Amino acid sequence: MTDLTLVRKSLLARLPSTVVTVLTVGVAVALLLLLLSMREAGRQSFQRGTGDMHILVSADASPLASVLNSVFYAAAPARALRMDIYEKIAEDPRLEYAIPVQQGDNFRGFPTMATVPAFFEKFRPEAGANGRGFRLRAGAFMKDTFDVVLGAGVAEATGAKVGDKLVITHGAGRGTPKVEGMSPEEADMHVHDEFPYVIAGILEPTGSAHDRAVFISLDSTWIIHADERRHADARAAGRPAESVPEPTKENLRPEEKLITGVYIRVKTREGSEGSPAIGAVFDQLRRDVRLTVARPSREIDRLLEIIGNIDRILIAIAAVVLVSSAISIALALYNSMEQRRRQIAVLRVLGASKRRVFGLVMTESAILGLLGAGVGAAAAALGTGVVVAELQRRTGLVVDPTLEVRAFVAVAMGAVVLACLAGVLPAVMAYRTTVQRGLRAVG
Amino acid sequence: MSATDQTDTGGAALRIEGLKFRHAGGGPGWLIDVASLRLGAGEQMLLTAPSGAGKSTLLQLIAGLMDPQEGTVEVAGQEVHALRGAARDAFRGRRIGMIFQTFQLLNGFTALENVELAMMLGGIGAGERRGRAAELLRQLGIERPEAEPERLSVGQQQRVAVARALACGPKLVLADEPTASLDPETAAGAMDVIQESCRAAGAALLCVSHDPAMGARFARRERLGGGVRAAAGV
Structure with a gap:
């Protein structure tokens, strides 16, 4: 005792x-x-997560919402931009990159990020000039239209492997954009099973929100949604489904080529993050009232x-x-x-x-x-x-x-x-x- | 040898001289006024007094739990009130055992632990406590040393209380109305145990009681009178 x-x-x-x-x-x-x-x-995590982009362009309600939606996948962006707007932005010689992205669908609750190969080649998900780029754990980046690359978190959670097939579901589960000709319930429930994707690659973890994203090509998402829209239009006009032309990359109309954001990085001196051109580009883009222009680092600071x-x-x-x-x-x-x-x-x-x-x-x-x-x-x-x-x-x-x-x-x-x-x-x-x-x- | 270890091995277990005490604000008279009292080693004495006469207060003065206004108390040759703080408490733990009317055994502790606790506070080494406590309880006829006291009979509880009082080999055992809550038959048995155990341990016993029937058990009897003055002879 x-x-x-x-x-x-x-x-x-x-x-x-x-x-x-x-x-x-x-x-x-x-x-x-x-x-x-x-x-x-x-x-x-927030500071790291914006990656090396300087400016984000979208049609969201506010710059902060735009960053949360387009970078952190908080919800599907509410409004879309036409591709010709992006093309005009991308002509600016001061830009190191301008990468179009489109969000709004999901695979088993994981949001899709439809984009172009430059997303993997140029955008670095880690903040800072020396941040690492995307690296593959397995497989390859997207080559074909219906190739898909999975974020590390998605692969881990779903057990999906390179070579597996998957289909995406319309809507991100939260704030799903409207689809003409469909009720919101139909839109949310709609599985794009007529367009299966093949897993081409699986990314290494980046420690950013992109780890839980499913990367698909812009062309593929445009084709899927164009097909949907064309059939809806045909139903509305009383035309038979057979009369609807199958959408291809070549026959997509400008109004069918929609994006929800543009990741922009301005050219800087090597190893530097700052440049007076960033402010100038930002100010110039803000003059276009159709655009919501955000500087992600500032929004995150806010x-x-x-x-x-x-x-x-x-x-x-x-x-x-x-x-x-x-x-x-x-x-x-x-x-x-x-x-x-x-x-x-x-x-x-x-x-x-x-x-x-x-x-x-x-x-x-x-x-x-x-x-x-x-x-x-x-x-x-x-x-x-x-x-x-x-x-x-x-x-x-x-x-x-x-x-x-x-x-x-x-x-x-x-x-x-x-x-x-x-x-x-x-x-x-x-x-x-x-x-x-x-x-x-x-x- | 420290002051607290000094003992009068050949002399008195208890010596009181001119002990006077009254509570603060308790009136002009003394509650305790003992001119002189001596209890030899191993001696047993009954101190009787009516209720409220200060019997328990006297025991607490002897145990060093209270300080008198005047006089001295020596236990085994050590002047109790000359010791201060922890030294006095340690001395009490080692040299004085106390038995109470309601036993005051601790709930949540087994009979064995109650005795071990006294040994721990009395400074007995951890290695020998359990064995000594178990032996003491065995000698006192405790059948279930691992039982908590409330699960034992009243008679067994009294024996555990006696074992606890004797745990550290005291020179003096103070028993405060030890049978007041017992029926006459159990009381007689309990007193047998207390007196025999003290005798066997070589401890002096000062028993206070207002029960006149206790008189026959003690060769030496004194009376604490009226709450004003008591003079117990040497």
Whole structure:
């Protein structure tokens, strides 16, 4: 038997109160750890995720929505642009690249990104001039019209392999654009099974939202949607389906060649990210009222500013929860003191000093804090997994949460120190307990 | 040898001189006023007094749980109140055993653990505690040392309390109304155990009680009178 045995028995004697107190501390610690680990990871993920583009052009409602939709696959872009707009943009000699993209369909819930080979050749999904480009884990990039390349996350989640066939479904599951001649329900349910794709390649993970994208060619998506639209038009006009000309790359009409965004990078000096031309191109593009023009890095900074304010509030709330959990420790110990006066008096009679009794209560309090920190760390580890998966599912944001050992130790120590502070008052009560009062039978 | 280890092995287990005590704000008179009292090693004495006369207070003064306004208390040659803080508590743990009317055994601890706890606080090494506690309980006829006291009969609980009081080999055992909550038959049995155990352990026994029937058990009897003054002879 040791003093720790006494503490353990005391905690077990009030098991429900002990469990509730530990859980209260655990929730606060978990919340703090979760927020701290996710904050930096989220920030890095957002900043990394825009890749090396300087400007994003779309027809979305706002620049921020445009970045979230076209880069992070938050939802299908609401409006489309005609290809001739892109062609005009791409003529600008100041641009290093201008890559057209179109989103709106999905494969088993994973959004499609219809684009051109330049997307893989020129666009780098990692931010910065030295960011890595796309690399293949298996297979090859798209060569044929109905070739498909899977992001690493898609391949992992679906188990799809190079050479497998797949069909895409209309709509991204959220904010599906309208399809003429179809009800929204029909559009959402519509599987393009008449146009199967073949998996040509699987990408290595990039740590960006593109890991959960399914890359197809612009031509293929135009053909699929042109076929749909032509049949819908024929139905509306009462013409037989056989009269509808099968769409090919060659016979696509300009209104059938729609895109939802353009990724743009302005030419810069080698190794440099900045160039005065970026601002000039940006300003010039903004003059066209049909376009929503965003500088992704700025939009992400704005977003992080908003998130930063929110996470400061959340961290403050978590800190308040931690303090209130310390108060609950104080209350639990305080309430137990009345029942424990007899035990304390007996310990004193048996030779325990007042200081030892004080120490026992303080140890009990510290152990509650320590157990809470342990429970909190475990809950944070589980919670982080859930949040990461949910964040990826909902926003496409690939977050790799890491918590510095220092931060973890600081939070755990904070919980223990607060618990100790909470134990001071009950410990002083124990210290002051007189044997006469404790042993009422002693008259 | 530290001050707390000094013992008068050949002399008195308890020596009280001019002990006076009153509670703060408790009126002009003394609650405890013992001119002189000596209890030899291994001696057993009954101290009787009516309720409220300060019997328990006297025991707590002797145990060093309270400080008197005047006088001295020596246990096994050590002036108790000359010791301060933890030193006095440690001395109490080693040299003084206490038995209470309601036993005051700790819930949540087995009979064995109750005795081990006293040994731990009395400074007995961890290695020998369990064996000594088990042997002590066996000698006192505890059949289920791993049971919690509340699962034992009243008589067995009393024996565990006695074992706890004797756990550290005390020179003096203070028994505070040890049979007040027992029926006469159980009380007689309990007193037999207390007196025989103290005798066997060589510990002096000071038993306070207001029960006149206890008188016949003790060769030496004193009366603490009226709550104002008591003068127990040497």
